[in-house]
Amino acid sequence: MMQSTTNVSQPQTDLSEEFALKLQGVTKSYAGTPPVHALSDVSVSVRHGEFVGIVGASGSGKSTLLHVIGTLTRPTSGSVFINGMNTDGMSDGALSGLRSRDVGFVFQEFFLISGLSAVQNVANGLLYSGVQEADRLRRSEIMLERVGLGHRLNHLPNEMSGGEQQRVAVARALVHEPSFVLADEPTGNLDSRSTESMMELFYSLNEEGTTIIIITHDREVAERFPRQVVLKDGKIESDSGLV
Amino acid sequence: MGRKGGSPETSGPRSQLSIGDTLRTASTGPRSRKLRSALSALGITIGIAALVSVLGLSSSSSADLIRELDALGTNLLTVEAGQSFGSGNSSLPVDAPARIRRIDPVYEVAAVSKIGGGVYRSDLIEEGRTQGLTIIAADLNLLDAQQGSISQGQYLTSALQDFPTVVLGSVAAERLGITELTTARSIWLGEEWFVVVGILNPLPLAADLDRAAIIGYPAAAQYLDYEYEPDIIYVRAHAEHVLDVRSVMSATVNPEKPEEVEVSRASDVLEARAAAESAFTNLFLGLGVVALLVGGIGIANVMVIAVIERRNEIGLRRALGATRFHIAMQFLTESFFLSAAGGFAGVMLGIGVTVVYAMLQDWAVVIPSYALFGGFGSSLLIGGLAGLYPSLRAASMSPTEALRTR
Numbered sequence: 336m337m338q339s340t341t342n343v344s345q346p347q348t349d350l351s352e353e354f355a356l357k358l359q360g361v362t363k364s365y366a367g368t369p370p371v372h373a374l375s376d377v378s379v380s381v382r383h384g385e386f387v388g389i390v391g392a393s394g395s396g397k398s399t400l401l402h403v404i405g406t407l408t409r410p411t412s413g414s415v416f417i418n419g420m421n422t423d424g425m426s427d428g429a430l431s432g433l434r435s436r437d438v439g440f441v442f443q444e445f446f447l448i449s450g451l452s453a454v455q456n457v458a459n460g461l462l463y464s465g466v467q468e469a470d471r472l473r474r475s476e477i478m479l480e481r482v483g484l485g486h487r488l489n490h491l492p493n494e495m496s497g498g499e500q501q502r503v504a505v506a507r508a509l510v511h512e513p514s515f516v517l518a519d520e521p522t523g524n525l526d527s528r529s530t531e532s533m534m535e536l537f538y539s540l541n542e543e544g545t546t547i548i549i550i551t552h553d554r555e556v557a558e559r560f561p562r563q564v565v566l567k568d569g570k571i572e573s574d575s576g577l578v
Numbered sequence: 579m580g581r582k583g584g585s586p587e588t589s590g591p592r593s594q595l596s597i598g599d600t601l602r603t604a605s606t607g608p609r610s611r612k613l614r615s616a617l618s619a620l621g622i623t624i625g626i627a628a629l630v631s632v633l634g635l636s637s638s639s640s641a642d643l644i645r646e647l648d649a650l651g652t653n654l655l656t657v658e659a660g661q662s663f664g665s666g667n668s669s670l671p672v673d674a675p676a677r678i679r680r681i682d683p684v685y686e687v688a689a690v691s692k693i694g695g696g697v698y699r700s701d702l703i704e705e706g707r708t709q710g711l712t713i714i715a716a717d718l719n720l721l722d723a724q725q726g727s728i729s730q731g732q733y734l735t736s737a738l739q740d741f742p743t744v745v746l747g748s749v750a751a752e753r754l755g756i757t758e759l760t761t762a763r764s765i766w767l768g769e770e771w772f773v774v775v776g777i778l779n780p781l782p783l784a785a786d787l788d789r790a791a792i793i794g795y796p797a798a799a800q801y802l803d804y805e806y807e808p809d810i811i812y813v814r815a816h817a818e819h820v821l822d823v824r825s826v827m828s829a830t831v832n833p834e835k836p837e838e839v840e841v842s843r844a845s846d847v848l849e850a851r852a853a854a855e856s857a858f859t860n861l862f863l864g865l866g867v868v869a870l871l872v873g874g875i876g877i878a879n880v881m882v883i884a885v886i887e888r889r890n891e892i893g894l895r896r897a898l899g900a901t902r903f904h905i906a907m908q909f910l911t912e913s914f915f916l917s918a919a920g921g922f923a924g925v926m927l928g929i930g931v932t933v934v935y936a937m938l939q940d941w942a943v944v945i946p947s948y949a950l951f952g953g954f955g956s957s958l959l960i961g962g963l964a965g966l967y968p969s970l971r972a973a974s975m976s977p978t979e980a981l982r983t984r
Contacts, residue, residue, distance in 0.1 A: 402977075402978045405897065407896070407897060407977040407978050407981070408976070408977070408978050420590065427901065427902060428592050428593070428901045428902075428903075429590075429592060431592070431593045431896070431899050431900060431901040431904075432590060432591055432592040432593040432899065433590065434593075434896075434897060434898070434899045435593040435898060435899020436590065436591075436899070438897075440894075440897045440898070442894075442981070443983075444890070444983055446890055446891070446893075446894040446981075448606065448891060448894075449610060450606050450607075450609060450610025451606060459895075459898055460898060462595065462599060462603070462898065462899075462900075463593040463594065463595055463895075463898055463899035463900050463901075463904065464593060464594070464899060465591070465593075465594040465596075468598070468599065468602075507898075
């Protein structure tokens with residue numbers, strides 16, 4: 336099950352490789368009486384290098400959309416393309432491989448592993464992609480420098496502030512150079528000053544070419560995003576990126 | 579892990595985790611919860627230590643017993659008068675020793691006789707307070723037949739046996755308070771003072787002699803009015819023929835009433851003791867196995883809790899690209915770590931207990947290799963079984979469920 340292939344050239348099955356992410360008519364329903372339609376007929380595309388905010392109140396289907404985009408759950412119908420690759424019918428193992436290469440998650444609760452230092456936590460972002468340990472640590476150090484935590488390499492999570500912890504989490508999401516960073520309320524647990532510097536970090540990363548998708552309920556934060564997709568009752572209400 | 583649709587061309591490389599990374603990842607859990615890990619491994623430690631030390635101690639003690647048997651020989655036969663029909667105790671014929679000597683493979687024959695009367699420190703002690711000690715008259719080659727040894731002084735000689743001289747068994751000497759013979763000591767044998775000329779070391783094949791004051795037959799006749807009649811005859815025969823000698827012994831000793839002669843092999847008693855000890859060994863082994871099972875349940879319990887507590891970590895790792903298999907391996911390996919650490923500590927503790935106890939008992943330390951490898955191996959087996967359910971449960975958790983924070 337552990338392939339030793341070194342051919343990492345991205346295979347393409349879709350012509351729309353300019354898209355980091357493409358959702359086509361995605362519906363997600365949960366069985367029950369009556370069945371719950373968390374998402375209905377959602378279609379949205381994100382180009383490489385874009386900065387997109389997906390905005391919605393709680394219950395709008397945000398979390399489900401996050402999980403569908405991140406391939407953590409499969410849509411009931413419709414298709415999800417990541418970096419031009421159709422995820423339909425992929426096995427659990429293949430989806431895991433896809434996540435280890437193409438998706439960089441940032442969570443509201445950071446989810447750093449408490450017994451590991453900052454650099455080890457970041458290196459976990461490369462753990463499942465077959466990179467040697469020395470290489471993982473080297474690349475993680477570079478990434479921590481890039482998010483401004485070069486002086487915190489060997490600190491444990493509980494020795495750092497919330498803002499610093501979230502920067503470690505961002506470094507972890509970036510270290511394997513994913514097709515896009517998928518951030519779920521990344522500033523939800525931060526004070527206003529840390530929120531400000533976290534958003535600046537996202538903007539500067541985006542300027543350097545990173546595709547960023549932020550899911551938030553906070554319209555005020557989202558207002559400054561170059562593109563906003565508003566989600567309501569499982570449907571896309573508006574998309575400022577559509578021409 | 580079957581792949582449903584999606585050939586390698588359309589799905590790209592699968593995620594992977596080397597064995598080294600699996601071990602590293604699995605070690606973070608126990609390392610960041612040291613006390614809990616140590617406590618959960620303790621059960622295995624106790625179980626394995628019990629198994630190793632029980633096996634080690636029983637091997638050491640039986641090795642000691644075998645050494646003792648080898649030293650004493652298994653070719654010593656004890657001939658006694660048995661019960662006769664109707665008339666109480668029978669006795670051995672007076673010419674029995676001479677007849678036994680005629681059996682070809684026999685090379686040593688020593689007779690002893692119990693003599694009435696008590697053994698006293700002095701003539702002032704009330705008659706009857708013998709402290710369980712008896713007077714025994716014996717041949718001069720008794721010590722050779724028993725392969726016994728002298729602790730102090732000397733044994734009876736042809737010169738000494740005509741005079742009132744006595745050699746004490748080890749227990750007799752202790753009860754009489756005679757521990758050294760640098761000054762001349764005498765004891766009162768009811769009718770006469772006897773000079774103590776020697777003290778014997780314990781005789782494992784004839785414990786009765788340890789509680790005896792041993793005198794020569796001529797002295798017994800002269801000073802204690804004793805008439806010769808052998809009670810017990812110790813016979814050494816060449817080892818390969820000892821069973822043949824035993825089979826003809828009764829008829830040789832008393833051709834008229836062979837059924838009144840009892841023949842036993844002294845080493846059989848020691849072997850019976852060894853068998854009795856092994857029964858205890860089995861009991862303790864059983865207890866060790868129970869402790870091991872309880873230890874395994876402890877690890878399973880800790881692992882189930884770990885999976886619940888670390889739900890978010892499982893979700894995170896799935897998001898970072900871990901497959902179900904990677905998650906299962908992480909928790910299974912963690913369980914192996916706990917049990918292997920416990921097992922290793924248990925083996926070490928078991929060796930320690932065995933060495934200390936064997937040294938106290940003056941035994942050679944013998945720990946069978948199957949105890950060491952079996953002990954460690956069974957701890958790994960227990961770890962695998964204990965980790966199986968928790969790891970499968972961790973692997974089957976859906977990523978979205980695992981990432982939920984409340």
